[in-house]
Amino acid sequence: MAGAIQFLSLWMLASVQAISMVLAQDGNHFVHYDFRKADVYVDGMASTKDGRLKLTNSSKRATGHAFHRTPIAFVNSSFSFSTEFVFAIVPEERTSYGQGMAFVVFPSIVDLRYGAATSYLGIFNRGNDNKTENHILAVELDTNASSEALEESDNHVGIDVNSIVSVESKDASYFDDTVGMNRSLVLASKQRIRIWIEYDGENRLLNVTLAPLETTKPRLPLLSRSIDxxxxxxxxMFFGFAGSTGTIRSHQYILGWSLAIGGKAQSLDISQVMDLPRPPRNHLPLILAVASxxxxxxxxxxxxxxxxxxxxAEVFEQWELQYSPQRFSFRTLYKATKGFKENRVLGAGGFGKVYRGELLDGTGIAVKRVSHGAEQGMQEYVAEIATMGRLxxxxxxxxxxYCRxxxxxxxxxxxxxxxxxxDRLFDGDNLSWSQRVHIVKGVSSCLHYLHEGWGKVVLHRDIKASNILLDENLNGKLGDFGLAIFHDRGATFEATRVVGTIGYMAPEVTAMGVANEATDVYAFGVLMLEVVCGRRPVEPERSPGQKILVEWVASCGRRGALLDSVDSKLAGNFEAEEAMLLLKLGMICSQIDPQKRPTMKDITEYLEQKKRIPHISFDTAAFGIPIVPIISDETVTAQGSALSFASFLYDTITVLFRGR
Known part of the structure; x- marks a missing residue:
């Protein structure tokens, strides 16, 4: 008896498995002409009421999905498949086509429920776009003329892998075998178009071919992409379609569909393919509604x-019209930076992030991307554009x-x-002595130009090593004019807030909020000491007498050992006379009395040895030692948040001056 029961159980299990295999095989290939009879699931705007599969209607900013109700299992590990379908896109307007549609292969029904409308075609959204865990393949038939679209054309076919940005796309066309050339094809032409999508898993090749309904399949595909x-x-995986609308709408139809897994899809009989529905005769109510x-x-x-x-208007008139440097399109910068990816970030600060990019001609660029909510606001950046555009x-x-x-x-x-x-002084390859001197002289010449080469004085107000950039020949170039101001020659700018970087700010800046040529000179003096000594202006981890660079160099001078402060990484490979010149000149620029500091013209002539540097006594001279509260392990509130020393020491800070 027990043996009989065991035999019956095994027979039932084998029968169930056999039935499942038959059903799976039937589900692995099908042909649909009347979608009312098809095992198709629809949501959103999609419907099959009249036998046609209609993905979209007159709804705005909406989506429609239709897919085979059950997932289809691949018959082998090659993942080969073939599909043929007939589609038509009927725009509601003559001059604008609206959004597009796509054939989609995806792993879960849930994946498409959150697909966004407009440019995302009902497949992706801002949160999941370009994620490898999507496991989504789509062939888009895109008629989007929106500026948000990353493809250049509003009539293209693209292959999308896990992202709405196509890995390959081309303008819609088909190869005419009779004349041996491509003919353009308008996707939103209100005409029936046939498309073949075939993936050869053994050769890992995806081909996409399309042609007018009455045309036989061309021998050359439009897209041929090697992909695993x-x-x-x-x-x-589920197989189906997705479509969307924006403010401009179109009606998207699937009029016949054939699919096969692991083999060639059955060719559609065009005599069984439905026509497009006839438009309603009375358009007046619709016209009136649309007109309203x-x-x-x-x-x-x-x-x-x-x-x-x-x-x-005031912002636009002040800098976009008056100064008008070249304007780049967002699309150009998006492509140049590969979509502003994190691996393209060169640096970040209170203003935002800086990305490395390449233009189409191969020119390297750096793109600083700033939002209105950045720490120091848009006003400083308007100043940067205005200043840099004229200098x-x-x-x-x-x-x-720029781009806005x-x-x-x-x-x-x-x-x-x-x-x-x-970066080169503290984190990268060490600079030689001659390279350091060359950089100092270049920056000195630049500041001389800013202070005296214009009708007005240009104050940089944030001179520091991280704002000196180096080109391929290690020429030092001054950048980041976000805090720059103009003022009349001989005048002093009185700020309502203190701006700058700790260690580089002259004493009168933090004490009285004033800014003039002498405050830039003080910062340049600290920069010279930094270059010669290979040390940052403030290093809190050092002993009390060595934490502040200006104070430490002064102590070396008082004991007659000024050259002891030269960067040990140079290993003695430097010119002693030049080192003494730069160290003394840096200390002269760092004097607490602004009247005793030289001008940038004098400094340039000292560096070129056209004038003799004045004598300085380290025993009697009074130097402007930066007030750095971090020395006592305190914290400073900058831009509304309490920050430790390590987090803000060499970033630009803004502090209200005496509550004004």
């Missing part, structure tokens, strides 16, 4: 436009242009291949 879908697909909506949108848009223009000196970082989009500003500079002076 075994790294993207799971063992079971359009009129409302025009009025609302006009009000919004006037509001925005009035809000930003010209070989030791100034060249501003190539959606509340953010992007500044485009020439790319400095050797990073900053701070």
């Amino acid at each position: 879908l075994s790294k993207i697909f799971k063992e079971q 909506v359009v009129a409302f949108l025009i009025i609302a848009g006009g009000i919004a436009y006037l509001y925005q223009r009035n809000r930003y 010209a000196h070989r030791n100034l970082v060249q501003l190539r242009g 989009r959606k509340g953010e500003l992007l500044l485009v500079y020439e790319y400095m291949v050797n990073a900053s002076l701070a």
Whole structure:
């Protein structure tokens, strides 16, 4: 009896497995002409009411999905498949096509429920776009003319892998075998178009071919991409379609669909493919409704436009029209930086991040991306564009242009291949003595130009090693004019807030909030000491007498051992006379009395040895020692948050001056 029961159980199990295999085989290939009879799941705008599979309707900013109700298992590990379908896109407007549609292969129904409308085609959204865990392949038929679209054309076919940004795309066309050339094809032409998508798993090749309905399959595909879908697909995947609308709408149809897994899809019988539905005869109610909506949108848009223009008119008139450096499109900068990826970040600070990029001609650029909510705000960046757009000196970082989009500003500079002076002094390859002297002289010449080469004085106000960038020949170039100001010659600028970097700010800046040529000279003096000594202006981890660079060099001078402060990394390979000149000149610039500091013209002539440097007594001279509260392990509040010394020491800070 027990043996009989065991035999019956095994027979039932084998029967169930056999039935499952048959059902799976049937599900691995199918042909649909009337989608009311098809095992298809639809959501959103999609419907199959009249037998046609309609993905979108007149709804705005909405999505529609349709897919085979059960997942399809691949018959082998090659993941080969073939599909053929007929589609048509009918735009509601003559001049704009709206969004597009796509054939999609995806692992889970849940994956598409959160697909966004407009440019995301109902497949992806801001949160999951470009994620490897998506496991999604899509062939997009994109008619999007929006400026948000990253492809150049509003009539293209693209292959998407885990992202709405295509790995390959081309303008829609088909190969005419009779004449041996490509003919263009308008996707949103209100005509039925046939498309073949075939993946050869053994050769890892994906081909996409399309042609008008009555045309036989061309021998050359439009897209042919080498791709390993075994790294993207799971063992079971859903097959189907997705479409979306924006403010401009189109009606998207699937009129016939054939699919096969592991083999060639059955060719569609075009005599069984449904025609497009006839348009309604009476268009007057629709026209009136659309006209009312359009009129409302025009009025609302006009009000919004006037509001925005009035809000930003002064800013636009002040710098975008008057100074007008080259304007880049956001699309150009997006492509140049590979989508502003993190591995392209050169640096970050209170203003935002800086990204490395390459233009189409191979020119290297650095893109500083800043939002309206950045720590120091848009006003400083307007000053940077205005200043840099008008200044010209070989030791100034060249501003190539800008881009302004959606509340953010992007500044485009020439790319400095050797990073900053701070990077080379403290983190990278050591600089030789001659290279250091060459950099100091270049920056001195630049500051001389800023102070005296213009009708007005240009104060930089944030001279420091990290703002000195180095080109391929190690020429020092002064950059970051976010705090720069103009003022009349001989005048003193009185600020309502103290700005600058701790260690480089002259005593009168922190005490009285004043800024003039002498405060830039003080910062340049500290920079010279930093270059010669290979030490930062303030190093809290050192012993009390050595924490502040100016104070330590003064102590070396008082005991007659000034050259002991030269950077030990040079291993004695330096010119003693030049070192003494730079150290003494740095200390002369660091005197507490601004009247005793030389001008940048004098400094340039001292460095070129056209004038004799004045004598300085380390025993009697009074030097401006920076007030650094961090020496007693305190914290300072900068930009509204309490920060430790390590987190803000060499970044620009802003402090209100006496509550004003």
